[in-house]
Amino acid sequence: MSMQADEDFDEEELELYEHYKFVIDKGQTPTRIDKFLTDKIAFATRNKIQQAIDAGAIQVNGESIKGSYKVKPLDDIRVLMGKPPRDTEVVPEDIPLDIVYEDEHLLVVNKPAGMVVHPAHGNWTGTLVNALVFYFQNLPEMKGNEGRPGLVHRIDKDTSGLLVIAKSEETMTHLASQFFRHTIERTYLALVWGEMEEDEGTVVGNVGRSAKNRKIMDVFPDGSQGKHAVTHWKVLDRLRYVSLIQCNLETGRTHQIRAHMKYLGHPLFNDATYGGDKIRKGTQFSKYKTFVHNAFNLLPRQALHAKSLGFIHPVTKEKLYFEAPLPEDFQTVLDKWENYVHFE
Incomplete structure (x- = not known):
């Protein structure tokens, strides 16, 4: 299983920021997603995970899921949040400005x-x-x-x-x-x-x-x-x-x-x-x-x-x-x- 911290304010532009990505191993046994993520994400609780699921902020294979969903081999799990990760480093680029x-x-x-x-x-x-x-x-x-x-x-x-x-x-x-x-x-x-x-x-x-x-x-x-x-x-x-x-x-x-x-x-x-x-x-x-x-x-x-x-x-x-x-x-x-x- 691989894990990485990714990320994805216009008052006009809507977005969620990707904080975690999990690609599940082939040998993974079916496990409730709230338990799985609680074990994998530091300081996460099952209650917080359930709230995130209800808000559509946790997606499996690009789709929102229910709290009873069980993780399966090769699932692509993304954990999204309303704020970006705070380790963002902006790379300066020489781009023309109007x-x-x-x-x-x-x-x-x-x-x-x-x-x-x-x-x-x-x-x-x-x-x-x-x-x-x-x-x-x-x-x-x-x-x-x-x-x-x-x-x-x-x-x-x-x-x-x-x-x-x-x-x-x-x-x-x-x-x-x-x-x-x-x-x-x-x-x-x-x-x-x-x-x-x-x-x-x-x-x-x-x-x-x-x-x-x-x-x-x-x-x-x-x-x-x-x-x-x-x-x-x-x-x-x-x-x-x-x-x-x-x-x-x-x-x-x-x-x-x-x-x-x-x-x-x-x-x-x-x-x-x-x-x-x-x-x-x-x-x-x-x-x-x-x-x-x-x-x-x-x-x-x-x-x-x-x-x-x-x-x-x-x-x-x-x-x-x-x-x-x-x-x-x-x-x-x-x-x-x-x-x-x-x-x-």
Whole structure:
């Protein structure tokens, strides 16, 4: 049997971190998984193991299991947790950064879609943090956020746009406080399926992990689960089968915009995780289907961009505001929708 400690904060990005991996020997006798893991993991108790199983944080051969499951030969067991292991060493990498603003206390970067924000299981290199560590050599870390120097917030791998990075502990503390008090101004642009009934509105609904699929978030409007979440939205352009909207976050929950838009029945265009990678509105004509699939190919990700970021400078107390234009893939697809609905 082999054992290794592996690992895998975007308020928008959901993840579990892999702490242990066990590949079971061929001669293993059937043993209840809670007993097996209690014996193998230091300081683990059967109660804690059972809680982890109930939360879907222990997987066998890529699937969640029940507490009565018995370990069999060749089983691949992964133990996942909500926080990363604390022995993470970030390797500096010379990766270009799109720096929008920089002074001695902080910087603002425009992250391209496809770039992971920090090293994690399956993405040890090529991340924004790898680039930041190379650029600065030394950056502060928040408690409970080890291995993510300078990060105060995050955005998904496939979401483009603005992030503020702290250069000092003082800056990090002040920025974290602004995020906690929801005084940070953040505007996102999203292309969603369908036309909104109103010109603007607000979604209020707790966002929490789905019981059916631990990789996605559900909305609980009755407040029975999850965390309080508020998204204000406004229609910028109606394109018959899709709409360009602006979203302002009052809170910053994991996958908040993506989950709230799905809850409204308007998932983000090409958001595979929340059902936006299929034709949700429109005709059955082959020409239309071809057009949409071509748009999917041009924008192979959810159509979400962190357009603006405003906050009070932690040291100078000056109000700072930044904007990032739509990236080429998003702008190209938006232009094509404009042409399709107005000129076809």
